[in-house]
Amino acid sequence: MHQFNEQIDRIRTKLIVAKEKDKELKAFGASYHKYIFHKPLEEKTLLDFETRYKISLPACYKAFLLHLGNGGQSHAGAAAGPFYGIYPLGGCVDELTTEPATYLSEPVTIYPGMTADHWQELINDAEKDERTNEEYEAAIGNIYAGILPIGSQGCSYLHGLVLNGEHAGKVVNVDTDRQQPKFAFEDNFLDWYERWLDEIISGELLTDDPSWFGYTMGGTVTVLLDKYHTTTDQLTKYECIRAILAIRRLDPEIGVLLEKEYLHADAAYKREWLQVLTKFNYPVAKPHLLTYSATDLLAVVQFVWWYAKNKSGDWLEVIASNLPRITDDETFRFCTYLLVEAKMDYGPLIAPATNHENEKIRVTAFYTLGKLENKEDYLDTFINGLNDPVNYVIHAALQALSGVKDKKMLPAYKKILERFPTEQDYILSNLEHRLTEMGFTIRDLKNWND
The missing domain is CATH 1.25.10.10 (Leucine-rich Repeat Variant)
Structure with missing residues (x-):
């Protein structure tokens, strides 16, 4: 765990800065955890937990518990952390399976990049009508095997920690209502936690609304654009664009840069870049939206509704000319949103x-x-x-x-x-x-x- 000493020191310092930055507790969940930590865990307690569940906790998570703290005063006794915080060790250990003593030590079955079809196969298999309750619980236990619940995001959402396998130490976002898990992009728990502090300090997360922290890549626009242009992986390119879209505010001059990205993008990424451009600079996006409406009217009316509904009147002519030909109910529905908003x-x-x-x-x-x-x-x-x-x-x-x-x-x-x-x-x-x-x-x- 010595490899994490420097990072632990950084996190300790950033916790102080973050608490000072968020004096009004604006970050989602901060009014619950209040940036409070209880004292660090005794090593014997940690070893007893590992022995009880026949597991070996990732070193990054151990370093957090032993040197920063274990629990606090948030939901379920959680310490300061994303959403409603980080559970004390063993807190809510049965959130994903009724038999944690059996399934925490089992090999992890979910992984980054898992297809939606594969996930649905797992769920369909678990929910077969002919299964007994015991068989159902076993199937769910196998799906979430090797995942330790470490914090609540509210409702049915939580963050878990991968305990074994290739991705041990990574954080995964899980929905107990069976939506597909979404892995955080950071390599390990401490990197994920430090990113959260960085985004508190920068002000990015200072909003009462759920930020869905950890569901997109971290980094500045410059970093994300560099990754977008250097990767050859299509999924990574999409994730870079999604991460830029998730940023709350950008400087107006960035709009010119985003327009260039849209103009030079391959066809596969045009829609995503147009969405980004509409969010951050509608005036620049407008002529491109007009052109794109001939290709994908649904995308255009959605983007205008989501990011520029006060400009709904700009789209009356486009909607009027297209409405008689629309056969898709979702496209029609978004057109009506803009018509109502235009107050005519x-x-x-x-x-x-x-x-x-x-x-x-x-x-x-x-x-x-x-x-x-x-x-x-x-x-x-x-x-x-x-x-x-x-x-x-x-x-x-x-x-x-x-x-x-x-x-x-x-x-x-x-x-x-x-x-x-x-x-x-x-x-x-x-x-x-x-x-x-x-x-x-x-x-x-x-x-x-x-």
Whole structure:
């Protein structure tokens, strides 16, 4: 462990600087751990833990426990660290498996670069209907074998430590609801922990929102660009771009540099670079977004919505010209987000989509019409929707009619009552809401004559 002495000293110093930098405890989880450590672990306690579970803890993690501290006052007694901190040794050891004494010492089965298909195969195998509870727990234990839980990220997410194999000492982000694990990019626990301190000190992590620290590469834009240009591995290139995208703020002059990256990028990376450019310099990105909309309209409307929704009005012409040809419900949905944000009467653009062959588009169209202040101008469109063959479209049309008290709707409402003598898909409950707004009841409607 002597090889970590210098790094431990750096971390000890950076902890003091980080605590001073984050006096207001803005970093996610800091209000829980408060940068507090309890005293370091006795070596005998550490050895007893290793003996009990028949494991050998990675030297980097041992150095942390023996020379910095073991636990603190955060969730589950965790010490200062990413998210809600670092558990004391053995804390929440059963978060990934009900039998840690069996599976912590087993060979690790997950690894960096594991494909989504392979992960899904593991989960599908574990969740076979014919498995007994014992067989299921054993299958889950094998999936997470050799992974020690070391801290909570909130909800079902945690960080774990790889105990054996080629990647021993690396940190892995795990979701107990079975999303695919994501390995941190640092070589070992101490490098990961020191990066966290560096990003506290730089201000990058000083936000109340979850930062998803450790899910992307660390480093400055310059470092990440250098790695992007020197690697020949496609996945590494994508990860470099994702890491730049994850940075919260960049100097405006970087926008020129990012535009060059977009212009000179291979086709495989164009979309990712355009997303980065839109986030950090929308004015520079705008002409490129216009051009790219002919290739991938969904990407363009998503980027504008995520990073420049206050510029939604810039895209009315593009949306108007494309809307009649859109067949993908997600593309249509993001277009409607921009139309609503633009605060204009988009009814003439959206109303035709209530007859679209894609029922999901019809649902979104009615939902969007329902947001208009002048939606009573489209009562005939809503009446048509109440006769739709798909229940969920009717449901959407009924909800969109909230606040409309025009008695012109009563004949259409009575047809619904005749079509649905019993409740289906919350149609009658929504009909009752609309009638209540008009001072009517279901009984009144049954007795009502045109």
